[in-house]
Amino acid sequence: MVGLCGGADFSVPDAEAVLPRNLCPLIKSFYGFKLNGTCPYFQSSDLVVGETTCDGKKKVYELLNELIPTYVLEIPHKPDTPAGKEFWLKELDAFKLKMEDLTGNKITAEKLKAAIELINNKRKALKRLSELRQKNPPPISGLDALLIYQISFNDDPVRFTAKVNELCDELDQRVKDGVGVTSKDAPRIMISGCPMAIPNWKVHSILQETGANVVVEESCIGTRYFTDLVEPKGDSLKELLWAIVEKYSAIPCACFTPNERRVKSVTDLAKQFNVEGIIYYTLQNCHDYNVESVKIDRVAKTAGLPMLKIETDYAMGDASQIKTRVEAFLEIIQGKKGF
Amino acid sequence: MVGLCGGADFSVPDAEAVLPRNLCPLIKSFYGFKLNGTCPYFQSSDLVVGETTCDGKKKVYELLNELIPTYVLEIPHKPDTPAGKEFWLKELDAFKLKMEDLTGNKITAEKLKAAIELINNKRKALKRLSELRQKNPPPISGLDALLIYQISFNDDPVRFTAKVNELCDELDQRVKDGVGVTSKDAPRIMISGCPMAIPNWKVHSILQETGANVVVEESCIGTRYFTDLVEPKGDSLKELLWAIVEKYSAIPCACFTPNERRVKSVTDLAKQFNVEGIIYYTLQNCHDYNVESVKIDRVAKTAGLPMLKIETDYAMGDASQIKTRVEAFLEIIQGKKGF
16 A cells, blocks of 8 residues: 555645654655545555554554554564564464455465465566666666566556566567666666655656666665565465565564664675665655664675765655765765776 | 663763664663763663664664663554464563573562562552642642652662652642642643653743643653553463553553554543643654644543643753743633633
C-alpha cells in the first residue's frame, strides 16, 4: 500500500491538516491521499495492510483505519531471535485467516506455493535488471531503473516480469554493443537508505542532471526488495509461511536491531557495482535510517568511499541546494580519480 | 536507565557530535551522558537494559552498546494479542537468564514475588501521593510531586516508599487543615504525554510561575507508572512473569497500537482530578506521542476541556515563548470560569 501512493508532495498539505508536520513525508503523503480521495488504489481497496516497521506508520495506521479498514501485521524488531520468528509466524497465520475471511478464498499450500514462485520470478527479473547496471557504462539510467522498481509494486506480476525480462534482453544487446547511458568516466553512485515511493524521483533526477550514474539503490525499493528469494524447505503450508518469515527477517532494513546485515550488504554492493561514492538518503524524520547513517558512514570510510548524506522530503524547495551539494560531492569523486 | 540520566540538556551537544540532531532530546541526553562520562549511574553499571518502545531508542541502543554493554528487551506493540504476550513472556524469560548469568544469582519464584511486592508497595505510596493531589487546594505543588516521581527510579525502594508515606501523612494533615500550595481558584492542569526524566522540570516550572496547579501527569513518570499493580494469579515463576507481562501490556503508552486505554485513562483522570485544562506534552521528534495527540485532542474537545500542545526539548531557548502561550491558555480557562 505504502509503495502505491506515498511518494507525492501534493497530498501532504491535506495530511498536515490532521497530522503533525514533523513526520516522514511518505506517511503524510499516503494519509493525505486517502483523506483527499485522489489515489485510485486506496479508493478501490477493501482493506489496507500495514505493519509495525516504524513508529510513525504504526500510529498513523490507527488514524487511517478511521478512513478505510486497516489491518496491522506486527513485525518483530530483533530479527534473529527464534521467539521473534515464531511470533512473526503467528502474525502471518492470523493475517492468512483475515485474508481468507475477507475474500472467501482458502489459502492452500498449493496456491501459496504458486504465489511465492510468481513473486520470486518477479524478484529474479528485477535482480537481472540490477546486475546489468554493474556494467560500465551502464545500459540503463538510474532514474529509469528506479521507475521500474517502483511500478513492480503496482503492475500485474506476470506481465511485469515478462516485460522486465524483455527489457533485459535489449539491455544485454546494448552491453554487447558497448552502448551506455553515459560515458565510462561518469561517477558511479550508490543510493542507500529510505525507500522512494512512486513518484519520488527527486534525488535520482538531480544526479542525472549532474551527469552521474546511480547504479544501485540499497533500499526497500531496490536491492532489499529483490536480492533474496522466498525459499521454502518443503511444500506444507507451515513450511511455506516459515520461508516467508525467514526471507523477510533477513532483509537488512533499519527497522531491525541490530542490523549488521546492512553493513555487510552496503560493503558487498559497493564492490559488486564498482561504486565510487555513496549518497545516504533519509526521508525527513525517519529515525531508523537517520540513526543508522552513523554505521553506514563508517562503512564508507572503511571502503575509502566519499559519502554524502541527504535528508529531505518531497517538496522541491531544497532541490537547488541538493544539486549544489551533489556537484561538490562529485568533484570530490572526480578529484580522487585524478580528473 | 533512561529514567536515570536522560533529562538534561548539557549532554546533548556531546551526543550531537555522533547522532543526528533531529532526535528526541531524551535519547540524545542519555547517549551524551555515557559519551562524556558524567552520569554516575552509567559509570557504575555493568549492563544497560533497553527496550524497543520507540525507533530512536532502539537504534541508539546499538551505538550505546559500543560504549557499555546494552541488552535490548523486545516489547510487542499490539498489546492485546495473545501471541504478542506469549512472545513478551519469552523475552522476559531470556532476560531472566541474562540477569542470572550476569549476577550469579538465581531468580527464584520466592525472590521474584518479594521483589514484585516491594515495587508494588512503592507504586501504592506514589498512588497515595497522587490521590492527595485530587484535593482542592492541592497540598503539594506539581513540581514537587514530579520530583518525587522522578527519583522513584533512583532511590532505594524501601526507604523511598517509607519516606513517601511519611510525606503523605503530613499532606493528609495539610488537607485536614485546609492548607494548600495555591488558592482554590488556581487552574487545575493535567499534563499528558511524554515522560520527563530528571532533571527535566521545564514545563512544570513555567506553569508554577504562572500560578497554575499541575495536579496530574498522565505520563510514564506519572500515572502510567504507578496506577496498576503487578498482580500474580499464583506463586509459580511462570505466573509471576506472566503477571509482569499483563501489567506492562496494560500501560496506556503511545508505543502500543491501538492505544484506546489511553483515551479512557485521560478521560477518567480528567474527572478524578477535576482538571480544567490539558497540556499535551511532546518531546521533539517523538512520533508516538506526537501522532497520538490527535486522539487526545478529541478527548479534550469531548470533555469540553481546553488543550494546549507543547512540543519542546530540554534547552531553555523557548521558555519565554512557552510561558506566553501558557498564560494565554490559562486566560481561556479563567474566562470559562467567569474570572
